[in-house]
Amino acid sequence: xxxxxxxxxxxxxxxxxxxxxxxxxxxxxxxNKEDDKDNQD
Amino acid sequence: MDNFVMYLIVMVYFLALAFLGYLGYKKTNDSKxxxxxxxxxxxxxxxxxxxxxxxxxxxxxxxxxxxATFGMGIQWLMFLNxxxxxxxxxxxFGRPTRRLGVKLKSSTFAQFLGSFYNSDKxxxxxxxxxxxxxxxxxxxxxxxxxxxxxxxxxxxxDLALLVFTIxxxxxxxxxxxxxxxxxxxxxxxxxxxxxxxxxxGVYKALGxxxxxxxxxxxxxxxxxxxxxxxxxxxxWTAMPRWGSQQWYTLVTSFIMGVGIGCLAQPxxxxxxxxxxxxxxxxxxxxxxxxxxxxxxxxxYHVGALxxxxxxxxDGKISVAMVEATDKIIPYFIDRxxxxxxxxxxxxxxxxxxxxxxxxxxxxxxAAAGADIYGVFAxxxxxxxxxxxxxxxxxxxxxxxxxxxxxxxxxxxSDSPIIAISTSLFMGxxxxxxxxxxxxxxxxxxxxxxxxxxxxxxxVVVTILLLxxxxxxxxxxxxxxxxxxxxxxxxxxxxxxxxxxxxxxxxLSCITIVVVSLMTKNKAVDAx
Numbered sequence: 171x172x173x174x175x176x177x178x179x180x181x182x183x184x185x186x187x188x189x190x191x192x193x194x195x196x197x198x199x200x201x202n203k204e205d206d207k208d209n210q211d
Numbered sequence: 212m213d214n215f216v217m218y219l220i221v222m223v224y225f226l227a228l229a230f231l232g233y234l235g236y237k238k239t240n241d242s243k244x245x246x247x248x249x250x251x252x253x254x255x256x257x258x259x260x261x262x263x264x265x266x267x268x269x270x271x272x273x274x275x276x277x278x279a280t281f282g283m284g285i286q287w288l289m290f291l292n293x294x295x296x297x298x299x300x301x302x303x304f305g306r307p308t309r310r311l312g313v314k315l316k317s318s319t320f321a322q323f324l325g326s327f328y329n330s331d332k333x334x335x336x337x338x339x340x341x342x343x344x345x346x347x348x349x350x351x352x353x354x355x356x357x358x359x360x361x362x363x364x365x366x367x368x369d370l371a372l373l374v375f376t377i378x379x380x381x382x383x384x385x386x387x388x389x390x391x392x393x394x395x396x397x398x399x400x401x402x403x404x405x406x407x408x409x410x411x412g413v414y415k416a417l418g419x420x421x422x423x424x425x426x427x428x429x430x431x432x433x434x435x436x437x438x439x440x441x442x443x444x445x446x447w448t449a450m451p452r453w454g455s456q457q458w459y460t461l462v463t464s465f466i467m468g469v470g471i472g473c474l475a476q477p478x479x480x481x482x483x484x485x486x487x488x489x490x491x492x493x494x495x496x497x498x499x500x501x502x503x504x505x506x507x508x509x510x511y512h513v514g515a516l517x518x519x520x521x522x523x524x525d526g527k528i529s530v531a532m533v534e535a536t537d538k539i540i541p542y543f544i545d546r547x548x549x550x551x552x553x554x555x556x557x558x559x560x561x562x563x564x565x566x567x568x569x570x571x572x573x574x575x576x577a578a579a580g581a582d583i584y585g586v587f588a589x590x591x592x593x594x595x596x597x598x599x600x601x602x603x604x605x606x607x608x609x610x611x612x613x614x615x616x617x618x619x620x621x622x623x624s625d626s627p628i629i630a631i632s633t634s635l636f637m638g639x640x641x642x643x644x645x646x647x648x649x650x651x652x653x654x655x656x657x658x659x660x661x662x663x664x665x666x667x668x669x670v671v672v673t674i675l676l677l678x679x680x681x682x683x684x685x686x687x688x689x690x691x692x693x694x695x696x697x698x699x700x701x702x703x704x705x706x707x708x709x710x711x712x713x714x715x716x717x718l719s720c721i722t723i724v725v726v727s728l729m730t731k732n733k734a735v736d737a738x
Binding site: 172176179182186189190192193194202204205 | 282283284286287289290293294297298302306310421422423424425426429445448449450488489490493494496497498499500501504508
């Protein structure tokens with residue numbers, strides 16, 4: 171994958187892409203969502 | 212590039228910093244403003260500031276050089292920086308930290324732990340550890356910035372040190388946390404744009420695409436020098452041999468040490484207290500992740516690819532072209548990028564140094580002025596009113612200490628104390644602060660006795676391992692040699708290559724659990 175044969179290396183590139191993609195999805199989903207726990211205290 | 216244009220760019224940069232520092236000054240009215248920006252900072256500014264503080268010049272130049280030497284395995288550090296340093300830090304640690312921080316009215320990391328455990332002893336201990344160990348670490352970052360300034364202006368070390376210190380000091384003292392975070396955000400943008408340019412420039416110079424370049428680099432594995440192959444190097448697109456010396460150094464020191472160590476860094480944790488809601492921390496996650504992917508990910512990737520470029524053009528690999536690891540990236544940029552870009556790159560390194568340094572100065576000042584003086588002042592209203600002044604004085608003192616360390620070490624000194632202080636501070640943050648910090652957020656049975664004991668275990672075990680077991684520091688310090696006639700106490704196996712954090716952190720965790728359970732009837736002491 172990505173021109174790299176060692177899974178120890180291509181895996182980290184794949185995980186990094188997934189991490190950024192996940193953070194974007196998380197960011198969009200919770201961008202304007204208030205956390206109920208903020209109002210509990 | 213014409214010298215005039217170069218000076219003009221740098222001057223505009225310094226003026227922009229002065230303006231942002233002034234903006235921070237105008238908006239700072241009390242100690243809460245000075246310590247946590249009033250708790251009302253913009254989430255994008257907070258995330259950029261977090262990222263810029265996280266990434267120092269050594270992360271770019273130093274670890275970029277490590278990538279050129281060790282290869283792409285160092286990208287695990289980039290992944291941990293993103294996943295642990297942003298995703299876990301913001302979501303698992305940041306959100307409860309912010310909520311609890313508001314409830315406990317905390318403005319510093321030491322105050323947060325001290326208030327939670329209802330213990331001035333813990334507050335002073337954390338502040339003292341920061342104030343004792345951080346100046347050396349700050350001196351290391353200061354030195355990196357001074358070298359960069361020397362390169363840009365062609366001035367001598369002492370003058371560059373003085374100018375650099377005055378610039379950072381003025382916006383930290385005047386602008387407090389707001390000044391620091393505004394300037395951090397500008398510096399983060401410079402770093403981000405610069406790295407994006409570098410990625411584009413390197414692929415243009417190589418004349419190939421992502422996968423093609425990786426394949427070409429993989430085909431070079433037989434070019435690994437015998438000396439490196441003997442300690443586990445298997446090529447720049449492969450992890451070091453499992454269990455080899457290089458594997459332990461890469462995995463335990465670079466990846467785990469720095470990757471886990473970042474979770475309890477006081478200068479990073481305090482940023483969670485600067486926003487007004489959990490929503491704003493959620494917004495920061497995406498900004499932080501993208502920032503780290505582009506800044507750290509790019510420099511590690513092109514660091515490894517520098518071997519391909521040098522081999523194509525000079526028939527040599529990077530370590531054969533430039534012997535000193537720290538100089539590989541600047542030399543590579545100089546070769547690959549257009550001449551005008553070199554100044555921009557220096558500005559990027561300067562930004563990385565300044566953003567980290569300003570946060571360190573601010574954290575040390577908060578430890579001295581708000582925590583140590585705060586405990587001393589007690590409930591005395593007259594003394595409490597002087598807190599902001601004492602914090603500003605604290606900035607001055609911490610800057611002075613770091614300045615003196617840097618000045619004494621001088622330009623030519625290759626004293627190992629810089630590298631040691633960095634390892635020491637990272638190790639202590641993870642081993643001493645992290646268990647108590649995590650338990651404060653998530654374990655109801657934790658007691659202040661457990662937290663205090665684990666903090667001491669973390670500090671003591673880290674120092675002992677650095678003095679007597681871990682080869683890099685023990686050999687350089689020579690304490691073990693002078694006492695026992697040998698560089699390290701354990702010479703068999705790989706023990707001497709395993710980072711102290713791998714032992715000190717679990718021991719500290721065990722201590723907090725065992726002591727807390729033994730003193731569980733006193734759990735009421737922790738809020």
